[in-house]
Amino acid sequence: MAFILGSGSPRRLDLLAQLGLTPDAVRPPEIDEDPRKGELPRPYCARMAREKVQAVEADPEDVVLCADTTVALGRRILGKPADAAEAESFLRMMSGRRHRVITAVAVRRGDRVWERDVVTQVRMKRLSDAEISAYVASEDWRGKAGGYAIQGPAGAFIPWINGSFTAVVGLPLAETATLLQAAGLPLWRRVA
Numbered sequence: 001m002a003f004i005l006g007s008g009s010p011r012r013l014d015l016l017a018q019l020g021l022t023p024d025a026v027r028p029p030e031i032d033e034d035p036r037k038g039e040l041p042r043p044y045c046a047r048m049a050r051e052k053v054q055a056v057e058a059d060p061e062d063v064v065l066c067a068d069t070t071v072a073l074g075r076r077i078l079g080k081p082a083d084a085a086e087a088e089s090f091l092r093m094m095s096g097r098r099h100r101v102i103t104a105v106a107v108r109r110g111d112r113v114w115e116r117d118v119v120t121q122v123r124m125k126r127l128s129d130a131e132i133s134a135y136v137a138s139e140d141w142r143g144k145a146g147g148y149a150i151q152g153p154a155g156a157f158i159p160w161i162n163g164s165f166t167a168v169v170g171l172p173l174a175e176t177a178t179l180l181q182a183a184g185l186p187l188w189r190r191v192a
């Protein structure tokens with residue numbers, strides 16, 4: 001049995017290391033991440049994780065883990081900004097408001113799939129023009145859903161969350177550990 005991480009996200013690799021896990025292979029899946037017309041953020045996020053886990057090649061005994069993190073402002077999905085202008089517009093939309101960060105996790109072994117999603121409410125303080133332009137110039141928003149990363153300088157913009165910090169970063173550790181154990185991956189092995 002091999003443990004395969006189906007993700008190109010360095011954050012997910014780091015978070016797994018927190019559980020003492022090093023994947024035997026890393027195979028980022030290639031899927032179409034465009035939301036369907038009228039698709040709501042939570043079902044979209046769950047569908048992404050499910051499609052990712054189905055797209056990763058693995059032997060029937062292997063355990064495959066994939067996840068998707070989606071930022072939702074009301075019914076709107078804020079994906080990864082295409083450029084600095086879009087990153088700035090996302091920050092202006094979230095400034096002084098609450099949004100939700102949804103992370104869906106899917107684990108597959110053969111034909112069986114175990115899945116969970118975790119919704120975290122996040123409040124962003126009201127941002128000044130200077131804060132927005134400095135953050136956009138930092139490039140830290142690149143490759144991040146919603147155009148910010150709570151674990152980086154944008155942590156200074158987040159006075160309050162209700163939910164799971166690790167889920168906002170990309171992988172809810174408590175739920176991930178439970179899913180991996182359900183799929184038969186040994187965790188919490190004692191070092192002799």
Ligand SMILES: Cc1cn([C@H]2C[C@H](O)[C@@H](COP(=O)(O)OP(=O)(O)OP(=O)(O)O)O2)c(=O)[nH]c1=O
Pocket residue numbers: 006007008009010011012028029067068069070071101143144145146148149150151168169170
């Ligand atoms: C909101 C937020 C997102 N993110 C990141 C986590 C994810 O890497 C990314 C959301 O994009 P995802 O599509 O979930 O993941 P990915 O494209 O980086 O990697 P893969 O599909 O191969 O697994 O945003 C943070 O690092 N910090 C945050 O605070």
